[in-house]
Amino acid sequence: MGRTRCFEIVVFVVLGFLGSALGDLQLGFYAQSCPKAEQIVLDYVTKHVPNAPNLAAAFLRMHFHDCFVRGCDGSVLLNDTTSTSAEKSAPPNLSLRGFDFIDRVKSLIEAECPGVVSCADILSLVARDAVVNRGGPFWQVPTGRRDGTISKASEALRNIPSPASNFTTLQARFASKGLKVKDLVLLSGGHTIGVAICSSFTNRLYNFTGKGDQDPSLDSDYAANLKANKCKTIRDNTTVVEMDPGSFKTFDLSYYTLLVKRRGLFSSDAALITDSTSRSFINQLLQDKLSNFFADFATSMEKMGNVGVKTRTRGEIRKQCAFVNS
Structure with a gap:
């Protein structure tokens, strides 16, 4: 057999293996084993998210934080054990909410098809359906994820980007998950419907370098408004601020408009305009139609939803999302 022919066979085998591995997630994975699963999720979201x-x-x-630690395996849903602090207990996750919502969806699906649908898939579907319910973009969610059995607060702290992250850190954290700068810019666009507690960014207003100063990269008029009307002290742990003021109920491009005006709330938001590649993506988004942003955001969400998934015999199908099976 010639060398070229051998090479072609090797390439074919490798590509076939990769295709099989990537194909473990598939649209309609539960079509036979639990055909009503995705409709149950959609119905519950449609009834309660409004x-x-x-x-x-x-x-x-929550979906983002789950995928950045051990992949999209539902590990963020696990409770602490007697021996381990789970991801929920890590500082980046203390403000997560909606765990009871996921638990209720899981109970409904368990009643329909016991032991079939993973919590990781439920979280992925709920995140998509909730965003669409609020007028945001639709993205494909292939299913077949299995649930992880390990959840450590220390790993969440190491892997989830902080609101104080600079661009270098952001790029490195995303690259470690196979996500590019364009994905970083697009996924950050989810902040268009987000809110933040004052204490997550008040160092930018009151003590940026530890000398009682203000972050010079933050628009001074915006900072003055936040101090006067929202975050009146550096230790305000209760007041909530819209990430996209005036448009936080609408999934649109105004978050990026605020960034170029130096009105991104977190340092990690402001960091996106400090890099030429990132800024060029932002400028292009602002020149494009909203439909382009929706399509690109969907593509990045699909990529993120595939990060580190467990399939086939890896992991388990949890009976309850907060606990591993006994």
Whole structure:
């Protein structure tokens, strides 16, 4: 057999293996084993999210935090054990909410198809359906994820980007998950429907370098407004601020408009305009139609939803999302 022919066979085998591995997630994975699963999720979201619209941003954030630690395996849903502090207990996750919502959806699906649908898939579907319910973009959610059995607060702290992250850190954290600068810019766009507690960014207003100063990269008029009307002390742990003031209920491009005006709330938001590549993506988004942003955001969400997934015999299908199976 010639060398060229051998090479072609090797390439074919490798590509076939990769295709099989990537194909473990598939649209309609539960079509036979639990055909009503995705409709149950959609119906529950449609019924309850309109009564608590901020949950859309909460589930988007929860999904993001889950995927950045051990992959999209539902490990963020696990409770602490007697021996281990779970991801929920890590500082980046203390403000996550909506766990009871996920638990209720899981109970409904367990009643329909016991032991079939993973919590990781439920979280992925809820995040998508909640965003769409609030007028945001639709993205495909292939299913077949299995649930992880390990959840450590220390890993969440190491992997989830901080609101204080600079661009270098952001790029490195995203690259470690196979996500590019364009994905960083697009996924940050989820902040268009987000809110933040004052204490997560008040160092920029009152003590940026430890000398009682203000972050010079933050628009001074915006900073003055926040000090006067929202975050009146550096230790305000209760007041909530819209990430996209005036448009936080609408999934649109105004978050990026604020960034170029130096009105991004977090240092990690402001960091996006400090890099030429990142800024060029932002400028292009602002020149494009909203439909382009929706399509690109969907593509990045699909990529993120595939990060580190567990399939086949890896992991388990949890009976309850907060606990591993006994």
